[in-house]
Amino acid sequence: MNKKTLIADTHDIFEAFIINGLHHNYCIYCQFPFNDHLVNQHNYGEHFDIEFNDGYRYHQ
Template identity: 75%
Template sequence: MTDKTLIADTHDIFNAFIVNGLHRHYSIYCQFPFNEDIVNQHSYGDNFDIEFNDGHRHHQ
């Protein structure tokens, strides 16, 4: 994973990052709180790091 972090300020941008596989190469910081429904919509694979503005971190 690179040192750069992608910023998702909306759920649509977060979804676009995941659909395009960017979570495999970059950390993602979401400018919204953790939402289990949004996170469970996707399959992430082995290597990802997603942090939400409420401090929740979803990673493997």
């Protein structure tokens, strides 16, 4: 995984990162709290690291 971190400041940008597969190569930091509904909308596969501004970290 690349050492650079992508910053998602909106749900739309977060979804664009996931749809384009960027979560496989970069860590993603979300500038909003963890949202169970948003996270469960996608299939992430393996090797991803997503952190939310409330400290919740979703990774594999």
